[in-house]
Amino acid sequence: MSKADIEDLFTHFINPETGESYNLLPFLQSLVVDNNKVTYILESPSNQIKKLAELKPFLDQAIHKITGIESVSGILTHHRLPNQKQANPAKHFIELKTIRKIIAVSSGKGGVGKSTTAINLAVSLQQMGLKIGLLDADIYGPSLPLLIGQNQKPDVDDNKKMLPILWNGIACMSIGFMVPENAAMVWRGPMVQGAIHQMLRDVIWPQLDILIIDMPPGTGDAHLTIAQNIELSGAVIVSTPQDIALLDARRSIEMYKKVDVQILGIIENMRTFVCPECGHESHIFGSGGAEEESKKLHIPFLGHIPLNLDLRVTSDTGKPLTLDQTHPVSHMFEKISANLLTALFH
Amino acid sequence: MSKADIEDLFTHFINPETGESYNLLPFLQSLVVDNNKVTYILESPSNQIKKLAELKPFLDQAIHKITGIESVSGILTHHRLPNQKQANPAKHFIELKTIRKIIAVSSGKGGVGKSTTAINLAVSLQQMGLKIGLLDADIYGPSLPLLIGQNQKPDVDDNKKMLPILWNGIACMSIGFMVPENAAMVWRGPMVQGAIHQMLRDVIWPQLDILIIDMPPGTGDAHLTIAQNIELSGAVIVSTPQDIALLDARRSIEMYKKVDVQILGIIENMRTFVCPECGHESHIFGSGGAEEESKKLHIPFLGHIPLNLDLRVTSDTGKPLTLDQTHPVSHMFEKISANLLTALFH
Structure with missing residues (x-):
């Protein structure tokens, strides 16, 4: 398992439910592989948040299936819109x-x-x-x-x-x-x-x-x-x-x-x-x-x-x-x- | 030069101006000899402050004359009387x-x-x-x-x-x-x-x-x-x-x-x-x-x-x-x- 294997997965990611293919690499902001532990940050454009949020669990599963990977921490980020409300x-x-x-x-x-x-x-x-x-x-x-x-x-x-x-x-x-x-x-x-x-x-x-x-x-x-x-x-x-x-x-x-x-x-x-x-x-x-x-x-x-x-x-x-x-x-x-x-x- | 030499000097101290002899050892609260540097603390009873203050410069000189002594720091202390005024x-x-x-x-x-x-x-x-x-x-x-x-x-x-x-x-x-x-x-x-x-x-x-x-x-x-x-x-x-x-x-x-x-x-x-x-x-x-x-x-x-x-x-x-x-x-x-x-x- 290497960092390149995981990047490959981002490049040609297929939604297992619909069969659609995506290139997520442009959104990959950070990828750290350390002691078989993967941490990544995916930055989403505002208009694709929903779609990427749906894909993320499948993506995490797919990374997890790569031999040797023990844990996956994926973070989906996007810039907060100025008029977005605070919780309190x-x-x-x-x-x-x-x-x-x-x-x-x-x-x-x-x-x-x-x-x-x-x-x-x-x-x-x-x-x-x-x-x-x-x-x-x-x-x-x-x-x-x-x-x-x-x-x-x-x-x-x-x-x-x-x-x-x-x-x-x-x-x-x-x-x-x-x-x-x-x-x-x-x-x-x-x-x-x-x-x-x-x-x-x-x-x-x-x-x-x-x-x-x-x-x-x-x-x-x-x-x-x-x-x-x-x-x-x-x-x-x-x-x-x-x-x-x-x-x-x-x-x-x-x-x-x-x-x-x-x-x-x-x-x-x-x-x-x-x-x-x-x-x-x-x-x-x-x-x-x-x-x-x-x-x-x-x-x-x-x-x-x-x-x-x-x-x-x-x-x-x-x-x-x-x-x-x-x-x-x-x-x-x-x-x-x-x-x-x-x-x-x- | 040893600590005992200095203690000796306190025990049989002679005022060079009057020739009077004093035993200052009971008042010696502390004596530190370190690298030819002497520090002592002399605690005076309230009724003898004046006399000891007069003697102190002669005492410091006498200690200084002992071979090898480079510096002498003598401290004359006494308990402050309760009605003594603060400076300000x-x-x-x-x-x-x-x-x-x-x-x-x-x-x-x-x-x-x-x-x-x-x-x-x-x-x-x-x-x-x-x-x-x-x-x-x-x-x-x-x-x-x-x-x-x-x-x-x-x-x-x-x-x-x-x-x-x-x-x-x-x-x-x-x-x-x-x-x-x-x-x-x-x-x-x-x-x-x-x-x-x-x-x-x-x-x-x-x-x-x-x-x-x-x-x-x-x-x-x-x-x-x-x-x-x-x-x-x-x-x-x-x-x-x-x-x-x-x-x-x-x-x-x-x-x-x-x-x-x-x-x-x-x-x-x-x-x-x-x-x-x-x-x-x-x-x-x-x-x-x-x-x-x-x-x-x-x-x-x-x-x-x-x-x-x-x-x-x-x-x-x-x-x-x-x-x-x-x-x-x-x-x-x-x-x-x-x-x-x-x-x-x-």
Whole structure:
């Protein structure tokens, strides 16, 4: 079984009920085959949604029949029409019409690699063909400008709305673009709320499949403001395996439950460190703790990332590691992205 | 030159101007000799403060004359009398009469080992003979209960004031003692302020030489509330050598400048990781970045701590590493404590 076999199936797909033949390849936005697990994204033109939705179960069955395939996650996407109604428009003050899914990346505790994970996930998802935006919601410690090595002021349109910085095809916004690098935002809670409102309301986001929000540490004002004002599709929790980090991760999960936001899964960061000299694996922050936690809490485990020198250096130099698709850690992010899409679209 | 030589000098000290002989050993609260650098603390009875203050310069000179001694930091302490006036009482709402010095341990960024540093500093300073208290001011992510392996509710006296948990001789207080371990404090700014006010005002602290406040990450409500409501003697900044952590450390320093609090120094955490298999040193988070930063900013550099497995494991199991005074990392904390006392009392 190879990727080409599956692409072949998309090219000459036959509806088993009618015998009609279709070429679905032009709609195939992304196809990932990993460990006999297939994840694909099919983007439908608006006028063919119904037909493709009917075909999809047959398509999934057909892929499944290919020898060696263990699981199939197919995602059928289309751009939301501007006048399409929200499920519950009254609940949310801010409607983000151009965005299909919004996910929060949280940790409870700071310093567990949440921002590094968020940017690398963004790159990885974008490489799968999705349109991605990244909002850095950390008002006190914005890190996006450093992570992407860019710090220009965003353009403003005639209505004083801000345009995101387009970096590597990803629409990026951070309070860090608007203030001097070392400035301390000594702001009380209501000012934090105001800043976050502005970043949600006064930014002209392009058409996006997923907006990733890199949340600040804690479970306070910023989190409440975001959970109460926009429709989050779910939250991803990043934790190291260490007890003290897991404790804060649990608090973060508890908070999302309180505000009725689904937890899409847990990512374990800094699981192992491999000595560059002798190859010995050290579990500096423990190992497997976050994975065990996800089982206990019945939350999907999305994958783990090692404590990796390249990952740290590329973060510090504004060139996220996943830009190099050949790096072993990039491959890990690819797996996590596939698992995340499965959790998000099913 | 040995510690005994210096103790000898205290036992038979002669005032060079009058020829009078004194035994100062009973007042010697702590004596640290490290790399030809001497730090001592002399605790004076209230009725002898004046005399000891006169003797101190001669004592420092005499110690300095011992062969090999490079520097002498002598601290003369005495308990503040209850009716002693504050320098500027109007500025501060909350007077903590039983506490001589209050220092904030901050980082800007979370996850740099600030809480681990704070608890180990507390133990180290206490081993030097000082009376230490530790206040965990992280309302969203209290970690003190886990770090000391204790989670009982504090006792309350007849006036509904709380008594700190006495752990290993250190007076400890944390919001974590009062709430279930996994509870998420989903609190808006004003609630955070309220909780911190309560922990400052409604806790009966014993006589303390130093109260260490373990600050939350960020530069927000908790920081402003503390800086504006009590008299901080200064702040200690903990950072890893990594650029992204230094960025937040600079923001934290900037914030303390705004509220007119002195920076006592910078501690570099996670400088090196030594492979337990082959001894190879990896600089996972870089190396020396925080030390260079302290030079640039003309702030004392207090010392560095490695990324050490024992340090992490003991933190997670409620038995801070410095309880074992023979561990090499304990020795590093001792040096940092001595440097901190120099910055604090001079």
